[in-house]
Amino acid sequence: MHAEHSTHGHDHAHNPNLQHHFMDMPHQQEASTLGMWIFLVTEVMFFGGMFLAYIVYRTWYYQGFAEASHHIDLFWGGFNTVVLICSSLTMALAVRAAQLSNRRGQIINLILTIVLGAVFLGVKGIEYAAKFRDNVVPGRNFEWHGTDAVGAQIFYSLYFMLTGLHAIHMIIGIGLMLVILWMAWRGRFDASYYGPVEISGLYWHFVDIVWIFLFPLLYLIGRHAPLTF
Amino acid sequence: MNSAHAPVASTTPPVNYLNATHGIKSWLLTKDHKRIALLYLVSITLFFGLGGLFAGLVRLELLTPQSDLLQPETYNKAFTLHGVVMVFFFLVPSIPAVLGNWLLPVMIGAKDLAFPRINLLSWYLYIIGGIMTLAAIVSGGVDTGWTFYPPYSTSSPTHVVLAGLGVFVAGFSSILTGLNFIVSVHRMRAPGLAWFRLPLFVWSHYATSLIMILGTPVVAITILLLAAERVFGLGIFDPARGGDPVLFQHLFWFYSHPAVYIMILPAMGVMSELVAAFSRKNVFGYSFVAFSSMGIAVLGFVVWGHHLFVSSQSAYMGLIFSILSMLVAIPSAVKVFNWTATLYKGSISWDAPMMYAIGFIGLFTIGGLTGVFLAVMGIDVHVHDTYFVVAHFHYIMVGGAIFGYLGGLHYWWPKITGKLYNEYWARASAFIIFVGFNLTFFPQFIVGYLGMPRRYAMYPPEFQVLNVMSTAGATVLAVGYTLPLIYFLYSLVKGAPAPANPWGAKGLEWTIPSPPPTENFLVTPVVTEPAYNYNPGREVEVAGR
Amino acid sequence: MAEHAHDPHAAHGHIAPISMYLGVFAILMVGTAITVGIAYIDLGFMNTAMALAIAVTKATFVVLYFMHVRWASRLTWVVIAASIFWLLLMFFIGMTDYMSRDWMGVPGR
Numbered sequence: 001m002h003a004e005h006s007t008h009g010h011d012h013a014h015n016p017n018l019q020h021h022f023m024d025m026p027h028q029q030e031a032s033t034l035g036m037w038i039f040l041v042t043e044v045m046f047f048g049g050m051f052l053a054y055i056v057y058r059t060w061y062y063q064g065f066a067e068a069s070h071h072i073d074l075f076w077g078g079f080n081t082v083v084l085i086c087s088s089l090t091m092a093l094a095v096r097a098a099q100l101s102n103r104r105g106q107i108i109n110l111i112l113t114i115v116l117g118a119v120f121l122g123v124k125g126i127e128y129a130a131k132f133r134d135n136v137v138p139g140r141n142f143e144w145h146g147t148d149a150v151g152a153q154i155f156y157s158l159y160f161m162l163t164g165l166h167a168i169h170m171i172i173g174i175g176l177m178l179v180i181l182w183m184a185w186r187g188r189f190d191a192s193y194y195g196p197v198e199i200s201g202l203y204w205h206f207v208d209i210v211w212i213f214l215f216p217l218l219y220l221i222g223r224h225a226p227l228t229f
Numbered sequence: 230m231n232s233a234h235a236p237v238a239s240t241t242p243p244v245n246y247l248n249a250t251h252g253i254k255s256w257l258l259t260k261d262h263k264r265i266a267l268l269y270l271v272s273i274t275l276f277f278g279l280g281g282l283f284a285g286l287v288r289l290e291l292l293t294p295q296s297d298l299l300q301p302e303t304y305n306k307a308f309t310l311h312g313v314v315m316v317f318f319f320l321v322p323s324i325p326a327v328l329g330n331w332l333l334p335v336m337i338g339a340k341d342l343a344f345p346r347i348n349l350l351s352w353y354l355y356i357i358g359g360i361m362t363l364a365a366i367v368s369g370g371v372d373t374g375w376t377f378y379p380p381y382s383t384s385s386p387t388h389v390v391l392a393g394l395g396v397f398v399a400g401f402s403s404i405l406t407g408l409n410f411i412v413s414v415h416r417m418r419a420p421g422l423a424w425f426r427l428p429l430f431v432w433s434h435y436a437t438s439l440i441m442i443l444g445t446p447v448v449a450i451t452i453l454l455l456a457a458e459r460v461f462g463l464g465i466f467d468p469a470r471g472g473d474p475v476l477f478q479h480l481f482w483f484y485s486h487p488a489v490y491i492m493i494l495p496a497m498g499v500m501s502e503l504v505a506a507f508s509r510k511n512v513f514g515y516s517f518v519a520f521s522s523m524g525i526a527v528l529g530f531v532v533w534g535h536h537l538f539v540s541s542q543s544a545y546m547g548l549i550f551s552i553l554s555m556l557v558a559i560p561s562a563v564k565v566f567n568w569t570a571t572l573y574k575g576s577i578s579w580d581a582p583m584m585y586a587i588g589f590i591g592l593f594t595i596g597g598l599t600g601v602f603l604a605v606m607g608i609d610v611h612v613h614d615t616y617f618v619v620a621h622f623h624y625i626m627v628g629g630a631i632f633g634y635l636g637g638l639h640y641w642w643p644k645i646t647g648k649l650y651n652e653y654w655a656r657a658s659a660f661i662i663f664v665g666f667n668l669t670f671f672p673q674f675i676v677g678y679l680g681m682p683r684r685y686a687m688y689p690p691e692f693q694v695l696n697v698m699s700t701a702g703a704t705v706l707a708v709g710y711t712l713p714l715i716y717f718l719y720s721l722v723k724g725a726p727a728p729a730n731p732w733g734a735k736g737l738e739w740t741i742p743s744p745p746p747t748e749n750f751l752v753t754p755v756v757t758e759p760a761y762n763y764n765p766g767r768e769v770e771v772a773g774r
Numbered sequence: 775m776a777e778h779a780h781d782p783h784a785a786h787g788h789i790a791p792i793s794m795y796l797g798v799f800a801i802l803m804v805g806t807a808i809t810v811g812i813a814y815i816d817l818g819f820m821n822t823a824m825a826l827a828i829a830v831t832k833a834t835f836v837v838l839y840f841m842h843v844r845w846a847s848r849l850t851w852v853v854i855a856a857s858i859f860w861l862l863l864m865f866f867i868g869m870t871d872y873m874s875r876d877w878m879g880v881p882g883r
């Protein structure tokens with residue numbers, strides 16, 4: 001039915017990180033990278049469902065969306081965007097350091113990435129507190145002084161769901177990075193084995209990309225119109 | 230009749246994946262895809278029993294036109310939980326998590342799936358999701374229907390969030406299985422195993438995995454949005470606060486329609502294997518069957534609006550969804566034609582797996598055709614939410630998917646367990662299940678067409694005769710399902726040891742011992758011939774590339 | 775499938791210079807500044823279009839360079855393309871319902 005022969009003998013010189021159902025390290029890393037990309041596809045569709053809800057309601061309630069968006073503090077949104085872009089840079093540099101077997105570079109960049117992520121979350125805390133103070137949390141004494149209270153409330157529902165889910169992904173990302181940092185500290189990664197750093201980096205960049213879209217969609221609607229209240 | 234091995238009594242290999250390591254930890258912490266498949270087999274069987282119990286409650290209540298056995302509120306919980314358990318905890322995982330997990334690595338000549346630990350994680354997520362849903366059931370259940378439509382699901386006093394989150398977690402189990410399969414098929418195939426030499430079982434599981442990856446996340450976010458509605462009072466689907474309940478339906482069915490293809494495609498993969506093996510012929514039109522799996526996966530994503538025909542979805546979209554829903558029947562029909570052509574002039578044997586396969590062809594055809602009736606918007610408007618729809622999807626899900634699952638379980642049981650089950654009892658059970666199934670669900674086509682609505686504890690008295698027939702059929706079906714449980718368990722204790730290839734079939738799985746060693750292959754196979762190479766001289770169509 | 779590396783500890787994968795990462799970083803910052811800037815100018819529907827166009831451009835740079843897709847396999851490209859396609863499919867078909875709801879002139883359809 002088919003010929004059988006051994007394609008690799010027991011190569012006792014193999015990398016200790018090689019899992020035995022893979023042929024060699026490049027095979028293992030390629031498979032794990034592909035696996036992470038497919039996971040990111042699921043994340044695209046996950047956020048995508050909420051983006052569809054956003055599109056539907058923005059076309060229905062543009063006035064309310066524009067009013068609400070104009071009242072969100074642009075400074076913190078812009079600040080957080082810069083913070084996340086910086087964290088993507090440090091993340092990419094951490095992966096590069098691992099590729100070059102540079103332990104110090106990995107540690108410094110991973111720490112920076114984690115710190116920047118924590119700053120992002122801190123700022124979100126500030127923003128959420130402001131919303132609670134201003135009574136624009138849907139379902140909790142929502143007050144609106146503009147013309148389209150219905151639309152504004154839907155906007156804030158989507159705001160909290162989108163940024164909340166994004167923040168949860170950031171928390172998971174920071175957790176992931178802490179694990180990677182600990183492994184990097186232990187010297188586990190080098191040029192022949194840096195897959196976990198690479199795929200964690202892919203996750204981190206994805207979370208950044210979601211924010212790249214959230215920022216204009218939530219913070220920059222109707223900014224050119226004058227504030228009426 | 231075995232071609233590769235002597236037909237005399239064989240002995241179970243002394244060291245195989247079942248006894249290589251001992252103790253409960255070696256099972257609960259296993260990375261072996263075959264053991265994980267068995268973990269799934271046990272848990273899925275338990276959930277099938279639970280879903281069946283709820284079905285029993287429904288059918289018992291429907292013996293009489295009044296709501297006399299159960300209060301309507303309780304009846305609502307019974308059909309909801311039947312749906313939730315059967316769809317999310319039985320049908321979606323069944324073939325992929327049991328047969329797919331066990332067979333896919335072997336069929337591609339690999340030692341395991343690409344990510345064995347993720348495979349184990351997927352089982353644990355399934356169990357956690359199952360426990361959460363069980364907690365919801367035990368605390369009083371859910372009464373919204375398995376489709377969880379708002380606005381009722383937002384205000385229902387039942388445990389919607391807990392059950393919903395259980396489904397959410399189980400959805401991750403599904404996603405991880407699909408992810409594992411896709412990477413494995415792309416990157417773990419043995420030398421010589423080109424795409425068009427793969428068994429069609431692998432093609433259909435690959436297509437299923439694509440759907441799992443692209444669709445499941447959307448129902449996940451939908452459930453989260455519903456949970457946020459209930460917990461935080463957000464109002465995204467609340468018409469009183471400017472929300473659109475139909476948006477929920479769009480998001481929900483974007484996954485749940487492709488989900489039905491998740492439930493049937495693996496069974497179709499089993500079908501190709503069974504029809505080839507028990508006709509001793511190559512599957513007719515191999516590449517058409519392979520491409521049709523991909524076609525079903527893709528087209529299945531653009532038809533979801535046929536569930537929204539009677540909602541405020543625009544009539545123009547209804548028209549487009551109607552046409553697309555008719556088109557999606559074509560790749561399924563292609564498969565039925567090709568299996569039938571495979572049977573033609575084949576050397577047919579009527580073993581139990583083949584009985585399930587033949588049953589599948591007939592029942593799936595009826596279910597599929599009635600699906601085309603429902604795709605016609607003008608007809609659907611009249612039979613929407615009647616028993617006609619219920620009968621349609623049970624013909625596919627039970628007559629199709631479950632027949633495929635049982636046929637596959639029987640076919641591969643000797644390989645998986647190293648034991649032979651009792652063929653006489655197996656054939657008797659297949660027959661009983663076939664009769665019981667038709668007696669249960671054919672009357673439902675009639676009573677639905679006559680106007681009996683679904684999801685009601687009471688109905689007009691003129692429908693009682695047909696309902697009694699249906700409940701009688703359900704009883705026969707229950708007996709039929711219990712028999713395999715008994716003789717399969719019996720075979721584990723007293724069954725004859727199975728040879729490596731009891732059916733004389735082609736396929737990499739039949740070249741390894743029954744049961745195989747943990748690493749499947751002692752040496753990596755090199756594949757040089759096409760799939761189903763039963764009559765090498767006669768084959769005009771060369772499947773290999 | 776990948777070939778055997780004779781040295782089990784050999785390096786693999788494309789390594790880009792730091793300047794490339796800094797360059798992409800600069801582009802992302804400039805893009806952010808432009809997005810905020812034009813939000814204050816009334817361009818009608820072009821506001822949304824421009825904001826999305828800039829976001830897509832920024833995302834593309836992150837994907838190609840930070841996520842190394844520029845040097846990735848064709849399969850990776852197909853996976854990414856498929857996810858974008860499916861996302862847009864969901865948006866397009868979903869929105870077509872909402873846009874066509876009043877076309878028949880029949881209440882509620």
